Amino acid sequence: MPRLVFPILGEAAWTDDFGDARGQGSHEGNDLLAPRRALALAAEAGRIKFWTTSERAGCMLYLEGASGTQYLYVHLNNDLTDENDNRGNCVPGVSYAEGLASGDKVAAGEPIGFVGDSGDADGISPHLHFEVHPDRGGATNPFPHLKRASRLLFAATQGSTFTAALTGKVVTAAGEEIQVAVEQVRWWPGGRKAKQAGQKLSVAVPETASVEGLATAPGGLAYPTIDLLLRGSTVTVWTAPAKVTLAAQIGGRGALSAARVVLKRAS
Numbered sequence: 474m475p476r477l478v479f480p481i482l483g484e485a486a487w488t489d490d491f492g493d494a495r496g497q498g499s500h501e502g503n504d505l506l507a508p509r510r511a512l513a514l515a516a517e518a519g520r521i522k523f524w525t526t527s528e529r530a531g532c533m534l535y536l537e538g539a540s541g542t543q544y545l546y547v548h549l550n551n552d553l554t555d556e557n558d559n560r561g562n563c564v565p566g567v568s569y570a571e572g573l574a575s576g577d578k579v580a581a582g583e584p585i586g587f588v589g590d591s592g593d594a595d596g597i598s599p600h601l602h603f604e605v606h607p608d609r610g611g612a613t614n615p616f617p618h619l620k621r622a623s624r625l626l627f628a629a630t631q632g633s634t635f636t637a638a639l640t641g642k643v644v645t646a647a648g649e650e651i652q653v654a655v656e657q658v659r660w661w662p663g664g665r666k667a668k669q670a671g672q673k674l675s676v677a678v679p680e681t682a683s684v685e686g687l688a689t690a691p692g693g694l695a696y697p698t699i700d701l702l703l704r705g706s707t708v709t710v711w712t713a714p715a716k717v718t719l720a721a722q723i724g725g726r727g728a729l730s731a732a733r734v735v736l737k738r739a740s
């Protein structure tokens with residue numbers, strides 16, 4: 474199986490609950506707890522099939538992965554307000570990503586749905602019941618695949634242009650690169666926000682970037698002084714406009730470049 478994209482954007486809590494005894498037999502997936510309407514993302518490239526007629530699963534979809542593995546996304550959103558109103562149908566814009574149709578091809582990391590509590594998850598914490606079926610056979614434990622999955626910082630159509638504001642703590646700062654433990658990402662177009670789990674990533678800081686919030690100009694300080702000064706500080710890094718790629722969404726080395734860095738010294 475390929476390395477997966479983690480199927481939820483932003484914060485999620487889950488345990489290895491595969492095989493646990495449940496009312497209907499043993500648990501065939503992992504339950505990923507996330508805020509209502511958190512974005513569900515394609516774990517790999519493939520083809521989507523909506524499924525709307527299961528009372529237990531509620532609004533769900535199948536992702537037929539290009540690798541031959543099939544993924545199930547169960548208990549997608551069926552609410553129209555921030556309450557558990559159950560007034561929504563299993564349709565795009567409610568359960569499935571806006572504009573998505575059953576049968577569509579999707580890229581890895583593309584938003585495909587919204588986390589919810591439909592089916593027999595009604596009234597309990599919104600979560601994604603996520604199943605992994607290699608070669609479209611029996612369910613296997615998603616846990617090890619989720620543990621090493623790539624966590625995306627933001628979701629957008631690949632090839633489009635984005636900017637993002639990454640807020641977190643400075644891990645290290647050298648002259649031309651800053652490493653940040655990211656706690657929140659806001660991105661444009663759209664201005665949507667997602668909380669993150671503090672994953673560390675490096676952003677290039679070119680000479681053209683504006684750096685604000687330092688009493689002393691960073692150019693006047695040499696590494697390692699600057700590094701010691703900034704470690705643990707709160708920082709927001711606005712990225713320069715760039716094309717959406719999976720590497721940029723993961724924050725892979727060399728993929729993100731800063732346009733503006735605003736620092737708040739640790740007190």
Ligand SMILES: [Zn+2]
Nearest residue numbers: 502503504602
């Ligand atoms: Zn479950």
